[in-house]
Amino acid sequence: MRRQLPILIVFVSGVFMVIQYFIPHESFEFIYEYAMDWIIIIGIFAMLLGLWSLTRASVSKVQAKAPGWGFSVMTLVGLATMLFLGFYKGNKSIAEGTFFMDLFWYIYTPIQATMFSLLAFYIASAAYRAFRVRTVLATILLVTALIIMLRLIPLGPISGVNQWLASWILTVPNMAAKRAIWIGVGLGATATALKIIFGIERAYMGKD
């Protein structure tokens, strides 16, 4: 029964979600929204689990003096500080202009932006690796990428031809490949969903 009940819940929920997509009536809409609300509620409670997991992992690293344990100390200090500042004045704690929001805007956000900006350098290094001409396919990739990149640059008399070629690459072979992947993804996702709804794939459920 411990095995059958979760499978039954998955089956009923899965079938309902498929059916409700085709039924616009408000009674189904109501149940759908109710289920979505429950996902949010479960997510909030699961956050406590996450907090516990993060704290436990960080504390055990500090206790064991594992490599990089200083980062775990910073994690714990940051976690405690933000929790305290976020809660100690209730709703007012997270209003604009509070110390909590200052930390968010002037420390957290720039750090996040810094990480994101690293992407520019990683694109350069990945492009270098991808464009190394060793095979026919790599050569095609290199030539195609050059045409696409150069479309943004004025190239005198060949500018018009290059623009046309770049546009053709993007709208014909590129779009065809994308659509092929989309169709495959759609079918794959549907097949996976069906396997889960019918209880054929149950690895994600764990074991007793």
Added chain:
Amino acid sequence: MKKTKAVLFSILIILFFFNLSFPQENLSPLPPTEVRASDTPNDNGHSITVTWKLSGDDGADKKNVVAYEILRSDSPTGEFIVRGMVPAGNNTYQDRGAKEKEDKNYFHPHKDFYYKVRAKTLNSYSESEVAGPAQAYGEWFHLGKLPVFVGTVTFTIMVLAFISLARKGKEFYVRPLAGIDAVDDAIGRATEMGRPILYILGLGSAADIATIASFTILNRIAKKTAEHKTKIIVPCNDPIVMSVAQETVKAGYLDAGRPDMYKEENIFYLTSMQFAYVAAVNGIMLREQTATNFYLGKFYAESLILAETGSVAGSIQISGTDEIAQIPFFVAATDFTLIGEELYAASAYLGREPLLLGALKAQDLAKAIVMISLALGALAASFHLGFFLKLFTVQM
């Protein structure tokens, strides 16, 4: 001076009477006609669609009608209130309302409503006849989604049929995937080097189908790592994903007969913020010097940062996502990439269970049907055969 004033006064008097001698031009536009009000099809029952024939004064050469106001009342002789406005040239309006009874804009289903349409110029208007009564009611089937429904039912039957064939013992051939074939080598490499394996489930939630597919792959990989006695680290960015991942890995260890080796602390939550998560995972890669990195699931801009860091750390990397924008990054930066649907097929490949392989064959048949339909669709479009294209038209 007096003479000038007298002349000006006389001119004004003449102009006044001259003006009175002509009839005033009627500035009211012609009213809209043939107003119809009916339930909006395929909705939840809180909307009525109003249509009308444009005013005779609405057009490129007339230009005096600037907008239409739509008015509604509970009775044909009652007070009409303005429900909305559309610019000139439009002849349809959807009168929508809230479905919550406590909302001021609540739209009562199954109640008679009457409508009229007002054609407006800048300083005048005219109203149509009253149309109605019309009632709003919710439908029990969205006819616009019929092609999707037929496709879903057909595909479901195909999947079940192939699974049934697999149950009866029919063997299916599936083409080899380089990324899947490399899994055993990658785990073996980590075992030989005595270094851990890193498994990233992506940034998707547990409700994302790509994440669910990744759980099933994680289960197979966890089983193999347990057999090889190799450590697996699974940092998560969602607490629910973490909980499911813990159960999934534990099941893999149980399948391998090594429940004693399972360590819950190796599957942990980091943060739900995208780049904070990336920073933490990059740190793990560089500190732990992971031998093999798996990136399977839903990925966004962080995909390349993760994969390039793994490349710097010298890890073997296997990736897979259904996010088309991230596939090129993974192809460029990782050793093997599962493209799109291969992510969903990976679990069947790794498990080699007949039932799962049956579903794969159903996908192949569905793809063949889609390809034939595409070819027929191209021909139909070329020869203006609209009926064939309408078979696939979906209205949301």
